[in-house]
Amino acid sequence: PEESDIELTSFHRYPLHAQQPRIVPGGGLQRLVTSKEFPISSTMSGSIIELQPGALREMHWHPNADEWQYYISGQAQMSV
Template sequence: MATTVAAALVTMPPGAVREMHWHPNADEWQYYISGQARMTVFDTGPNARTTDFSAGDIGYVPRNLGHYVENVGDTDVQFVGVFRAPRYEEVSLSNWLAHTPPRLVAQHLNIDEKLIAQWPDTSPGVMPKT
């Protein structure tokens, strides 16, 4: 068993979105195996960058930066995320919001707490096209 590297294989059907998330323990290197993807990475302040990827491309996300990946093609996107860390760690936006006091979330997002009560408390990971 590896003690210095972790990896995740992600498969996304057409139109799917890999939920907004970040990795607290390592940078992420991605190798795109198939499909057409678009990734947006949010840096500190108002900075964000969006990049398109296809088979053979390499993506990079610095540790702790929020990001999401979209399948913008008509075939499955598959990529492997590699981390120089002993284990895979992720904080998803949905999980983070679900474990923040509802009153605080409601005040910051200007929404009703009743809506927050309907949110799942676990991450969907890859969300299908709606």
């Protein structure tokens, strides 16, 4: 991911929707924040993914971390 040019106005809040999304393969947009962009969050990353109807997210895994999924609108299936 490209380095963020977002200026933090607070060390405790990150304006994720101010970030330019990147296009994800399979049909969607992603905004991602890690400790690189938001240093106070040293043990957790966050991401908002907007998938188009019928789109698939790439298969991936986290060998040393959990993944939480929240759905804000629409319907989806997740395999574990």
